[in-house]
Amino acid sequence: MRTMKLGNSTLEVPVVAVGCMRINSLGKTESERFVQTALEEGANFFDHADIYGGGTCEEIFADAIHMNANIREKIILQSKCGIRKGMFDFSKEHILESVDGILKRLKTDYLDILLLHRPDTLVEPEEVAEAFNLLESSGKVRHFGVSNQTPMQIQLLKKSVKQPLVANQLQLSITNATMITQGFNVNMENDAAVNRDGLILDYCRLNDITIQPWSPFQYGFFEGVFLDNDKFPELNQKIDEIANKYEVSNTTIAIAWLLRHPAHMQPVIGTMNIDRLKDCCKASEVQLTREEWYGIYRAAGNVLP
Numbered sequence: 001m002r003t004m005k006l007g008n009s010t011l012e013v014p015v016v017a018v019g020c021m022r023i024n025s026l027g028k029t030e031s032e033r034f035v036q037t038a039l040e041e042g043a044n045f046f047d048h049a050d051i052y053g054g055g056t057c058e059e060i061f062a063d064a065i066h067m068n069a070n071i072r073e074k075i076i077l078q079s080k081c082g083i084r085k086g087m088f089d090f091s092k093e094h095i096l097e098s099v100d101g102i103l104k105r106l107k108t109d110y111l112d113i114l115l116l117h118r119p120d121t122l123v124e125p126e127e128v129a130e131a132f133n134l135l136e137s138s139g140k141v142r143h144f145g146v147s148n149q150t151p152m153q154i155q156l157l158k159k160s161v162k163q164p165l166v167a168n169q170l171q172l173s174i175t176n177a178t179m180i181t182q183g184f185n186v187n188m189e190n191d192a193a194v195n196r197d198g199l200i201l202d203y204c205r206l207n208d209i210t211i212q213p214w215s216p217f218q219y220g221f222f223e224g225v226f227l228d229n230d231k232f233p234e235l236n237q238k239i240d241e242i243a244n245k246y247e248v249s250n251t252t253i254a255i256a257w258l259l260r261h262p263a264h265m266q267p268v269i270g271t272m273n274i275d276r277l278k279d280c281c282k283a284s285e286v287q288l289t290r291e292e293w294y295g296i297y298r299a300a301g302n303v304l305p
Contacts, residue, residue, distance in 0.1 A: 001042025002284040004264055007166025008208035009143055011112065013076055015259055015284045017045045017212060018277070019270040023060050024053035026272055031064035037274050039075075041281040047169075047212075047268050048106070049080035049117055050098050058105035067107040077106060080117035080147055080169075088120035095131040099140055114141045115169060119153050125160035132163050145169075145210075151203035168204055169268065170197075172213035174235065174257055174300050175226045185305055192303075201263060211265045213258050217251075226300075227254060238299035242292050248283075251276050253296070255283035260293050 001014040018038050023031055038044070048058050058079065065071055081098035082090050099114060114135065116128070135141040145167035146154060154165060172179065178192075179201040185193035204211050217225040219232070226232045227239070227250050236250070243253045258267045269280045288296075298304065 001281055004210075004266065006113070006143070006266070007145070007210045008164050009166045011076070011143060011166070013045050013266065014043050015266055016043055016255065016280055017047045017078070017266050017268045018043050019047045019214070019268040020057050020061050021049070021052045021270055022057075022272050023064070024057050026060075026064075028063070030272075031060055032066075034272060034274060034277070035061065035064045037277060041278060043277070043281050044074060045076040045078065045266075047078045047080075048102070049083070050102050051080075051083050051117070055101065055105055058102060062105065062107040072108055076112045077108060078113040078115065078167075079106070079111055080115040082117040082120060088118050088122075090116055090120040090123040090128055092127040092131040095128065096134065099135055103140060110139055111141045113143045113145055113167060115145045115147045115167060116149075116157075117147050119149050123156070125157050128157060129160035129162065132161055136163060143167075150198035150200055152198055154203070154207075154209075165209060167210045167212050167266075168200070169212040169214055170200065171215055171218075171221075172211065172258065172265070173216045173218055173226070174254060174296060175219040175232070176215070177297070177300075177302070180261075180297075181302055184302075188305055205263050211263055213265055213267045214270075216258055216267045216269065217254055227251065232300070235296070235299045235301075238296055242288070242296070246286050248286060249279040251279040252282045252286060253288075255280050256286040256288050257293060257296050259283055259286075260288040 003012050004015050006013045026034060079102045081095060082088055132144055143166050144163045145165050147169035149168055178196050181192050182195055217227055219226045226235060239250045239253050243250045255267055258265050271277055
């Protein structure tokens with residue numbers, strides 16, 4: 001597995017992150033085999049959140065990997081907090097309480113990365129800063145980031161938070177690429193020109209924040225996958241054509257399309273299928289040409305101005 005620096009940190013991470021939101025759908029033997037396969041593929045970066053399975057996903061993962069001090073030093077753990085039932089909560093109290101729960105469920109003393117999950121409009125940056133300082137000084141969290149946030153929301157946090165924000169987890173796929181599309185349609189009077197995210201792609205590149213695309217195979221908001229979907233015949237034809245050239249699967253090409261972007265993104269894959277996991281990991285070995293990247297982009301229905 002090819003590796004990269006996470007944001008402006010010194011943390012070396014695989015270019016593909018393993019999302020554990022659905023690990024509670026696996027039995028004990030299946031979850032153990034899945035985690036072991038990820039490690040064998042060099043995919044030792046595992047993404048969690050305190051709300052996944054109501055916390056059970058973190059517990060299942062810890063049991064599946066047989067967490068101990070030796071194993072802990074060989075993996076990278078990221079989790080998220082801030083989503084509560086019917087609300088978002090970036091209060092100091094909730095952040096600290098959430099991290100303690102995460103660490104207990106994961107059977108570890110520290111997180112490599114903590115992300116704030118979804119923006120909280122009632123956020124007090126000073127409270128977040130206090131929480132981050134305590135988590136850093138206690139050794140409970142080593143790096144910090146955000147999820148689904150715009151440049152100005154990040155800037156608001158940075159007003160008080162002293163730690164570098166190394167990652168921003170955002171929805172991005174071939175069919176959900178508005179952050180890319182807007183950049184093509186500057187000064188145009190069409191829907192594609194609408195700035196929906198504050199130029200987050202450029203902002204993250206300028207500030208050395210790693211974008212972690214979530215739902216890299218989804219179209220819409222969890223409406224389904226675009227691969228092998230009759231709704232996207234031209235796109236699948238183009239992806240299959242390129243997959244045949246590189247002798248890989250269409251899954252591999254979908255991830256390779258994200259990895260080809262010079263923003264140095266780290267896709268978060270959510271599959272619990274071992275074969276698809278392996279196919280995703282193979283994407284680190286595929287370097288699409290400029291023509292292939294744009295060919296896939298246009299085949300998804302995007303029109304260049």
